Amino acid sequence: MDENSKYKELLNREGIKSTRHRNAILELLEESEFPQTAEQLFITLREKTASIDLSTVYRTLDTFASKNLVIKSNRVDDGKALYELNHNEHKHHLLCVGCHKLISIEDCPIGDLKQTLKSRIDFDITGHKLEIYGYCHDCKKYKLPPADHDNL
Amino acid sequence: MDENSKYKELLNREGIKSTRHRNAILELLEESEFPQTAEQLFITLREKTASIDLSTVYRTLDTFASKNLVIKSNRVDDGKALYELNHNEHKHHLLCVGCHKLISIEDCPIGDLKQTLKSRIDFDITGHKLEIYGYCHDCKKYKLPPADHDNL
DNA sequence: TCGCCAAATGCAACTGCCTTGCATTTGCAT
DNA sequence: ATGCAAATGCAAGGCAGTTGCATTTGGCGA
Incomplete structure (x- = not known):
């Protein structure tokens, strides 16, 4: 033990x-x-x-x-x-819809939005989840139609 | 008919x-x-x-x-x-973890990131999904500890 | 307008992911 | 060491979603 x-x-x-x-x-x-x-x-x-x-x-x-x-x-x-x-760190991932690889990114685009929303509609953000889909470097060449989770 | x-x-x-x-x-x-x-x-x-x-x-x-x-x-x-x-429109929601109400917002913070990621790590974004949690105006007063989906 | 046939539907059984009840085992305070 | 509450294994159960198959229906061609 x-x-x-x-x-x-x-x-x-x-x-x-x-x-x-x-x-x-x-x-x-x-x-x-x-x-x-x-x-x-x-x-x-x-x-x-x-x-x-x-x-x-x-x-x-x-x-x-x-x-x-x-x-x-x-x-x-x-x-x-x-x-x-x-x-207790904050991180998002990129999901390649070609090969299902996950890529970690440090970027987080929510910061500004937090203040905006607080003042505009009195909403206090306590957390969020962001999923980003697309094609990684390797899969771009084989580019199939994406699974279409959302429109950008 | x-x-x-x-x-x-x-x-x-x-x-x-x-x-x-x-x-x-x-x-x-x-x-x-x-x-x-x-x-x-x-x-x-x-x-x-x-x-x-x-x-x-x-x-x-x-x-x-x-x-x-x-x-x-x-x-x-x-x-x-x-x-x-x-x-075919783009929209996100705020989810109040107090009362489970959904609030639609037009804001989308992904735009800038798209270019950044494309140039920095050669990743083509085709779509994304963003979930934002927090407390709405009405629930702020009763504020319970959030379900803790993510850290901001 | 009628009849045909592939597509759509209802029904029931089934699958997969996850949960629960209960008897047994185990960590740990004394 | 020992006793008890917490943790675990096992088997059954629950719920969201799927599938196989017989029946019904939309819509096209005659």
Whole structure:
């Protein structure tokens, strides 16, 4: 019990027990560059560590989400739940509709809008989610008609 | 058969038959200010017109989506599918996390980013989706901790 | 106007993602 | 070490959405 206690403090701070599975899930999320589905995490966990039940994965992720350790969202194209570690940083992604690659960007165009909306219609923004679709460098040459999520 | 043929031309143009249900669904979508779930549409259709099966609603909406007559998306908080008429206009919404009210806005902050990304990382944006959360005027006074979808 | 046929629909069963109930196991405070 | 609440496994269940198939219907050609 040494690897396992890697996140012990963190978990104790949130008032929840440090367990083998919770540690493994946190570790996996830390290694993940992008939000993962519960299924993806489940499969990887089964491969690399001892057995775990899918319901445990869901329950653990929900627990983490309720403690704000992870951010839960829903994939825009199929609605599947996605989980990622909450780094308290702000980031958006570009999704290539050709190859489904994700590209992280630091840009965030919401800043100005925040003030505008506050003064114009008295709305306090607390968060937002931006999904950008398009074609990456490699896929531009094969350019197929896009899935048409929205018009620009 | 007069009301029913309201969208006949439109449907024929897309190479699909004009039917009672398809007309009813198009009419309903036209009356809707915001994206609707299939369930919401189904219930309203059952109330106001003759019986229709839920599978027909889904099939019809999918057909319309494949013809680009409607835009299908997934609600960010619960992943349910949402359908709206494709007006070929561009619009975003503010979602109040207090009362779940939607407020339409014309603002779109993506314009500048489009050029930036094209030149900087050779990515061609074809579409995007922006969800903004916060508190509306009425809910600010009761301000509860937000559902925490993202950090701003 | 009639009859035909592919397309559309209703119905019921089914799938996939996720949740829940309950019995068992495990972390951890004492 | 030990006891208890929290965590987990397992199996069943729930809900959104899909599919197979028999029946009905729109619309075209005769």
